[in-house]
Amino acid sequence: MALSLVRYLVLIAALASAAVAGLNDPFPMGYGMGNQGTIVWQNGIAGRQPWTPAAWYRDSLHVGCAAACALYYDAMDNFQDASISQIAVGAFCAAGIITVKAAFEHFNAFDLYSEQTGRLSIGAAALRFMTMSIDAELLRASIGPQAAMELYAGETVMIPLRYVGIALSCRRMHIARVSGGGFDLPAVYSAGFHTPENQFGAQGIVLEIIDRTHDVLRLVIGEEYRFTPQFALCAAVSTNPVQLSFGISFNTASMSGSAALVDHPVLGWSKGFGLEWAR
Amino acid sequence: MMPRWCAYTLLVCLLAWFRGNAFECIAVTELLKNPAGNEDTIPGGKSHEFIEITNIGDVALTIDSLWLFDGGEIDSIVPWRDTLPQLRSCVLGTRTVGPGQTALVLDRDYALAPRASWFVIDPGTIILTTGDADIGNTLAEDDGVLMYKGTKSRIDRVVSFVADPGQQPSLGVTKILHMSGRKIAEGYSVIPRQVLFANVEWLQCPDSLSPGHYEYVKNGWLAEYRLGTADVSRQMLPCSLACLKIGGCAGVSATWSVASAKSTVSAPRALDCGAGPMRTTVDLPLDSTLYALRITDGGSAPAWDIDISTEWAPLSAIRITEVFPRATADEPEWFEVANVSSMSINLKGWRFGTGEDSLVFSDADLLVRPAEFRVIARDRALFLRRYPLPAGLVTAPSSWVALDNYDDTLRLWNGRGNLQESVCWHNEWFVSWKAGSLERVSTDRSGLDKNAWAVAVNPSPGMPNGSVTWRSATRASVEIGPVPFSPNGDGSDDYLAVTLSLPALATASIAIYGFDGRKIRDLPGPAQQTCRWDGRSDDGRPALPGPFFVVVRIQDDRGVHTIRKKGVLWR
Numbered sequence: 001m002a003l004s005l006v007r008y009l010v011l012i013a014a015l016a017s018a019a020v021a022g023l024n025d026p027f028p029m030g031y032g033m034g035n036q037g038t039i040v041w042q043n044g045i046a047g048r049q050p051w052t053p054a055a056w057y058r059d060s061l062h063v064g065c066a067a068a069c070a071l072y073y074d075a076m077d078n079f080q081d082a083s084i085s086q087i088a089v090g091a092f093c094a095a096g097i098i099t100v101k102a103a104f105e106h107f108n109a110f111d112l113y114s115e116q117t118g119r120l121s122i123g124a125a126a127l128r129f130m131t132m133s134i135d136a137e138l139l140r141a142s143i144g145p146q147a148a149m150e151l152y153a154g155e156t157v158m159i160p161l162r163y164v165g166i167a168l169s170c171r172r173m174h175i176a177r178v179s180g181g182g183f184d185l186p187a188v189y190s191a192g193f194h195t196p197e198n199q200f201g202a203q204g205i206v207l208e209i210i211d212r213t214h215d216v217l218r219l220v221i222g223e224e225y226r227f228t229p230q231f232a233l234c235a236a237v238s239t240n241p242v243q244l245s246f247g248i249s250f251n252t253a254s255m256s257g258s259a260a261l262v263d264h265p266v267l268g269w270s271k272g273f274g275l276e277w278a279r
Numbered sequence: 280m281m282p283r284w285c286a287y288t289l290l291v292c293l294l295a296w297f298r299g300n301a302f303e304c305i306a307v308t309e310l311l312k313n314p315a316g317n318e319d320t321i322p323g324g325k326s327h328e329f330i331e332i333t334n335i336g337d338v339a340l341t342i343d344s345l346w347l348f349d350g351g352e353i354d355s356i357v358p359w360r361d362t363l364p365q366l367r368s369c370v371l372g373t374r375t376v377g378p379g380q381t382a383l384v385l386d387r388d389y390a391l392a393p394r395a396s397w398f399v400i401d402p403g404t405i406i407l408t409t410g411d412a413d414i415g416n417t418l419a420e421d422d423g424v425l426m427y428k429g430t431k432s433r434i435d436r437v438v439s440f441v442a443d444p445g446q447q448p449s450l451g452v453t454k455i456l457h458m459s460g461r462k463i464a465e466g467y468s469v470i471p472r473q474v475l476f477a478n479v480e481w482l483q484c485p486d487s488l489s490p491g492h493y494e495y496v497k498n499g500w501l502a503e504y505r506l507g508t509a510d511v512s513r514q515m516l517p518c519s520l521a522c523l524k525i526g527g528c529a530g531v532s533a534t535w536s537v538a539s540a541k542s543t544v545s546a547p548r549a550l551d552c553g554a555g556p557m558r559t560t561v562d563l564p565l566d567s568t569l570y571a572l573r574i575t576d577g578g579s580a581p582a583w584d585i586d587i588s589t590e591w592a593p594l595s596a597i598r599i600t601e602v603f604p605r606a607t608a609d610e611p612e613w614f615e616v617a618n619v620s621s622m623s624i625n626l627k628g629w630r631f632g633t634g635e636d637s638l639v640f641s642d643a644d645l646l647v648r649p650a651e652f653r654v655i656a657r658d659r660a661l662f663l664r665r666y667p668l669p670a671g672l673v674t675a676p677s678s679w680v681a682l683d684n685y686d687d688t689l690r691l692w693n694g695r696g697n698l699q700e701s702v703c704w705h706n707e708w709f710v711s712w713k714a715g716s717l718e719r720v721s722t723d724r725s726g727l728d729k730n731a732w733a734v735a736v737n738p739s740p741g742m743p744n745g746s747v748t749w750r751s752a753t754r755a756s757v758e759i760g761p762v763p764f765s766p767n768g769d770g771s772d773d774y775l776a777v778t779l780s781l782p783a784l785a786t787a788s789i790a791i792y793g794f795d796g797r798k799i800r801d802l803p804g805p806a807q808q809t810c811r812w813d814g815r816s817d818d819g820r821p822a823l824p825g826p827f828f829v830v831v832r833i834q835d836d837r838g839v840h841t842i843r844k845k846g847v848l849w850r
Contacts, residue, residue, distance in 0.1 A: 072794070073828070074843070076843040076844060076845050077842050078759070078845060084826055084845070109825065109826040109845075109847055110845065110847075112847050113847040113849070115825075143763055143847060143849045181850055183823065183824050183850070184821075185823060186823075212820065213797075213816075213820070214816060214817060215797065240797060241796040241797050241798070243796060264796045266792060266828075266841070266843075267796060267828055268843075
C-alpha cells in the first residue's frame, strides 16, 4: 500500500485522469460516448457528467445531478435475452474554487456478473491556469455468492490555456484490496489536448497508455460541432480497438442530454444515453 | 479354357480310372522359391528352397524314374539320406508317397544350413531331395516346376505341372513360367488356392511357410469351392463345390451340407463316393457373405468357410473413411476403410489403387466385420509406432501405390474386379490443410464429393472419425463453457471450451475479445472440435475478470459469417 501511495504521489504532477470509469470500460470517457471523452472543456457534455473528474468541471453552475445508462455491444448468440448494461447516477457541487462530484454505477453482465462502483472526486482551481482533482473509486465485483472489493485512486490535472486545454491523468491506481481475491487491474495513464469551441467546433485528442497490456497505446480523436447553442453533434474515432462513435447533445439553461452510438467492428454497436440537470 | 497341364493331370486321372477305377493325383501344394536370406550363403537363400507335394489320390506314388524340371535343369528325385536333428520326426529314406501323404522335396544344401535357420516341418512328412545339389537350376521367383515319370530326356507321364496357363509340359523349353499372379514377399512360400478345379490360383502363404501339410485338408477331406457370377435379379450366387476323400472313400458314409448363420442352403445329402472328387453346384443367397460347407463323416464334421465377399459384396459395403496421403518421416501413407454393411466382408484379393495402378490388399483372409475398421498402411511397423493400435487392425500390402499429396483418386475393387469405392481429394478444397489426415464426415455422401471430407489435425485411424460428429453439420454452430469460468488453477473450470460444429468444408478462426473491445487471444483452429482457452492473452498475461466475447469467424460455401458468444471470467 505504501508503495502504491508513493507511486501515486509521484505521478500527480504529470498525469490526470480522463475518467474514472468502469472496470473495463470500453470507452475512455465512460458515458461521454459520442466523442469518446475527447471534448471535456467548457460546455462539452462530458464535463458535466458526474462520473468525470472534478478537474474537468469549469462552469458557472453550482449544483447539479445526472443519470445515464449504456447498453454494450450487439445481442449475441448466447444469453440473447440478457444484455450487458450499466446505469449511473451522480451529483456535483461547486463552491468557490472547490468542486465535489460523486457518483454511483451499477454494471450488469447478463445477470451473471455485476459491479457496483462508488466514486468521489474533489477538485480545486489551485492556480489560475490549472485545476486538479483527486479521485477515489471503490469497486465491488461479484459473481453469484463470490465478491471482491478494491479501492483505486486517480489524479487529474487540467491546464486550460487560451486556445487549448491540456489534460493529464492517471486512473485505476491500486490503493487497497478491501475484500475478496482482487483483480489487479492495470493502471491507465492518459494525456489529452482539448480546444475551446471555435469556428470548426471543438476538437480533442487523447492518448492513453494502458499498463501491463500487449498493445499499450490507444489514441482517440474527437470533434463536437455545435449547430446552435442548444444542439450539437459529435463524432470520434479510436484505435486499439478501432471504434467509431457518433452522438448528439442538447442543452438548455439547466438541462442537457446526450445520446450516442459507438461501433465496434466485431462486437457491434453500443448505445449510451445521458441526462443532466444543473443550476 | 482349361490349361494344358490341367488337361494332362485330368488325363492321367482318367487313364488311372480306366486302368482300375483308381484315382491317381499328385498335387504340388506349396513352393518356396524365394527363401529369406542372402542367396549366396548357406544360412538362407537357395538352401531353403522346397517343393511340397501331396498325394490326394488313392494310388501310391513311387519316386522311381521320377524327375523334376524347372525349365533350366532336370534332376532326379531321390530319398533324403542325411539324418538331421530337425528331421527326426520326418520319414527319411522312403521311395513311396502313399495316399494322403505329404512329401517335401528339399534342397540338399539344407543339411549345411545352421540350426538357427531351420524351419519346422510337420511330423510324418516324407523328405525327398534331388540328385543334384540344387533343386533344378535353383528356383527363380518366376520358375514353374514339372514333375514327370520317364527318363532325363523323355517324359512318359506328367505327374504334376505348375506353370502359368498356356504352357505345355516339355523338356525342350528353356523356361517354365510361373508368375503366380503377383509378387511374393521374400521368405514366403506360395500355395495353390484350389487343386480340384482348373486354373489354379496361387497365393502367398498366410503363415509364411507351412511345410508338411496342405492347409485345406481337414480330417482326410479336401473340400473346395469356386464362385460364379452373382445374379443380382435372383439375389443368388452360383457356387461349384468339389470334395475329395484322400485315399479313397470306399466304405465311407458321408454327407455334406451348406449353410449360413441365417439359413440352410443345402440340406445334408449323401456323398456319392467314386473315384476322384465329387462335385455339385449350389446357389448361395446374397443375404450373407459367409457360408460353411460341412462334411459329416461318422463322428467328425469338418467345415470349410465359403466366403463370397471376396467375389461379391453389397454395393458400397466398404467405404474409405480416412486418408493420409502426406507421409512424413514418422508416419507412412495410409488409409482407413470401414464396413458399413451388416455383413462381414473379406478383403482378401481386393485391390486398391489410384488412376495409374492397382495392387492387392492381402492374399490372406482380411475379414472386416460390420462396423469394423481396417487401416491399410504402407509401412506397418512405422505406422504402429505412430499409432499404437491393435496390430490386427493394420495391414501392409507387399507393394504400395503412392498417393498424391495434393490431388488424387483412390479406388477399391473387389476380388472380381468390380469397382466398390472411389474417393478423391483436391488440395484447394481445404483452406488450411497443412498437416493431418482427411476424414470422411459422411458415408452418405459420395467419396468424390468435397463436402464428404474434412481436415483432421488429430487423425483417428482404426476408430470412428472425430470429425464425423462435428464436421457434418449443415450449419455452423459454436458452444462455449463453462460460463463463468475461473482460470485460477484450482482444478475447477480452469479452461473455457469452445466447441465447434461445422460443415465439412467450412473453416473457422476463433478469437477472444475483452470487454474493452481489444482482442485478447487467437485460438488455433479450425481442425479440431474443441479449443481450450486458459484465460490468458496471446502474450501470456492473465485476462481481466469480467465479460469477454468469443468470436468465431466461419468461412464456407455461403461466404463469411461470424458467431459471437459472450462469457464471464472470474478469478
